[in-house]
Amino acid sequence: MKTDASGLVHHKKPLISPLRYPGGKSSLYPRLRSIVRENGLTSGTYVEPYAGGAGAAMGLLVTGQVDSVVINDFDPAIYAFWKLVVQAPDELSRMIGSAELSVSEWIRQKEIYLTAERDNYIDLGFAVFYLNRTNRSGVLNGGPIGGMNQSGNYKIDARFNKEALIERIRLIALHASRVTVLNMDGIDVIDRYSKDREVLIYADPPYFEKAGSLYLNSFADAHHSALASCLNSVKKARWLLTYDNVPRVAELYSKRRREVFSLNYSAHRVVKATEVMVYSDSLLVSDSKAS
Missing domain, CATH: 3.40.50.150 (Vaccinia Virus protein VP39)
Incomplete structure (x- = not known):
């Protein structure tokens, strides 16, 4: 203490x-x-x-x-993420487990974040999560860790420990019935x-x-x-x-x-x-x- x-x-x-x-x-x-x-x-x-x-x-x-x-x-994008966590945690965990951690995938997820329909909470919510875990300091309008050419000391996967993140989703899912998500x-x-x-x-x-x-x-x-x-x-x-x-x-x-x-x-x-x-x-x- x-x-x-x-x-x-x-x-x-x-x-x-x-x-x-x-x-x-x-x-x-x-x-x-x-x-x-x-x-x-x-x-x-x-x-x-x-x-x-x-x-x-x-x-x-x-x-x-x-x-x-x-x-x-x-923010409808942040709302989409939390809705995804609470309503479709298994789908989110599957998407985390199969996620490709590369600049090309980062570009694709950035495009989804910018263009997805606001009520498409699965794709938009995961794009928010992906960018948050792969961007510098988690800032959604920032660039990827390591830069576009991945020449930095840390690479794009530095904050994307799949097993640990899936465990966090699992813990929240156990209590999902007691979470209200609003926009x-x-x-x-x-x-x-x-x-x-x-x-x-x-x-x-x-x-x-x-x-x-x-x-x-x-x-x-x-x-x-x-x-x-x-x-x-x-x-x-x-x-x-x-x-x-x-x-x-x-x-x-x-x-x-x-x-x-x-x-x-x-x-x-x-x-x-x-x-x-x-x-x-x-x-x-x-x-x-x-x-």
């Missing part, structure tokens, strides 16, 4: 999500597990309105910390679940700085403001929010408790970022150093 300067305790985190996600929050699993337990939500539902890689959600679900999870992503605006998801006292909402929206390089769907200031208006208005809901630590967050959430913490993430290189966690008034967080 290790404690960083922010006072957040880090235990070994379960790595369940099949996706690599810049800025992913699977490392917050211990913190979220503690909050779930303290608020008596082990029989409740954990909701991620901006799921992305859903690392924390999958960790909490598979280790039995919550009864069910809701993962939502406005909605995040604010609409918050509105839908905010009245349920057996729900914990964890909002991890696109950040203010460098959002364009990390997310396919970045936020304008109006989006950040609308999210703040939504969260600040759901008085009885139990929610928490993470952002990059910029002055605008303090302005939008001036009446809420906030806590600064450090987190490592990868987008071309490992970076230690200073971020901020915001808590709803009704959320119990006894070990918080929030102000």
Whole structure:
């Protein structure tokens, strides 16, 4: 067990999500597990309105910390992937096992990603997965690991361990009946679940700085403001929010408790970022150093 300067305790985190996600929050699993337990939500539902890689959600679900999870992503391609995981895990595992790891196949999957019908969740979902596992830092609009000529130190298959990835799919599939996958605006998801006292909402929206390089769907200031208006208005809901630590967050959430913490993430290189966690008034967080 290790404690960083922010006072957040880090235990070994379960790595369940099949996706690599810049800025992913699977490392917050211990913190979220503690909050779930303290608020008596082990029989409740954990909701991620901006799921992305859903690392924390999958960790909490598979280790039995919550009864069910809701993962939502406005990006239809990310939604297609999670729908594929939950509804056709055997097909996904077969596709992983037979996948050709080459630049020519990367080009083919890139074309599928760009042109597939949005409701073709099997082909689109696998294309998302393939690019995520073979692109630098998992960024979908990036290039392949090792470059197009495969002259880099690492090759296109460096992050595509078929056996390990199939095992992650198998683990999630065991709990698939307790996973709800949505393709909605995040604010609409918050509105839908905010009245349920057996729900914990964890909002991890696109950040203010460098959002364009990390997310396919970045936020304008109006989006950040609308999210703040939504969260600040759901008085009885139990929610928490993470952002990059910029002055605008303090302005939008001036009446809420906030806590600064450090987190490592990868987008071309490992970076230690200073971020901020915001808590709803009704959320119990006894070990918080929030102000």
